[in-house]
Amino acid sequence: MKTAQAPLASAFAARLRQRRENLGLHKQVLADAVGLSLTTIQQYENGQLPKGNHAIRLADALHCSLDWLLAGRGDKTSGIVEAPDARLMMVPIVEARLSAGKGSFETGGEVLRHYAFRWDFLRRKGNPTQMVLLRVSGDSMQPSIMHNDVVLIDQGQREPVPGRIYAVGVEDMVYLKVLDAMPGRLILTSINPDFAPIEANTGEQLGDLVRIIGRAVWVGRELD
Secondary structure, eight states: OHHHHHHHHHHHHHHHHHHHHHTTOOHHHHHHHHTOOHHHHHHHHTTOOOOHHHHHHHHHHTTSOHHHHHHOOSOTTTTOOOOGGGOEEEEEEESOOEESSSOEEOOOOOEEEEEEEEHHHHHHHSOGGGEEEEEEESSTTTTTSOTTOEEEEETTOOSOOTTEEEEEEETTEEEEEEEEEETTEEEEEOSSTTSOOEEEEOSTTHHHHEEEEEEEEEEEOOOO
């Protein structure tokens, strides 16, 4: 029985991985969408066949037919009413509060939860697979970005474009600032005129002292 199931399980694992990657989903994002652990998704992609209800949830999350996912029968979207550009993607909000004031310590990349965005919206903004949400601390970017706002950062956009807003790490601090450049230095400017610009030398130590984390491409606000 085990030998007979091996080719089926291997083919299922390949289709699962292919479909997930085609949709630009990280394993953890798929796990959260389906309600399974990351370990379970890894086991499935390594050739373990899913239980019946897990298979149905996987097919739903991957916008594909169950027959195609499990057995490779028919077209992957057979029987699915799918508008690819309207599908949702789950973006993680990480435990790393940006500073929009005097700076805050970078506390790491632990994922707190995920929020759903339309794929076509994210694709217009940049690379959906490189995006994270971070919560702002401070008032130096007011009135454009307020304290406690949530900012969408595209970590794939790290080349500085003057006048754009970036999440920037300077030594052990993280800032959300307008980025400008002059020969030999970066200038981090606040929108709030009460805050003085921060200048960072771009010499040989730039990689150690200044890290452009990514460009801010969207900001969201929770209403009281």
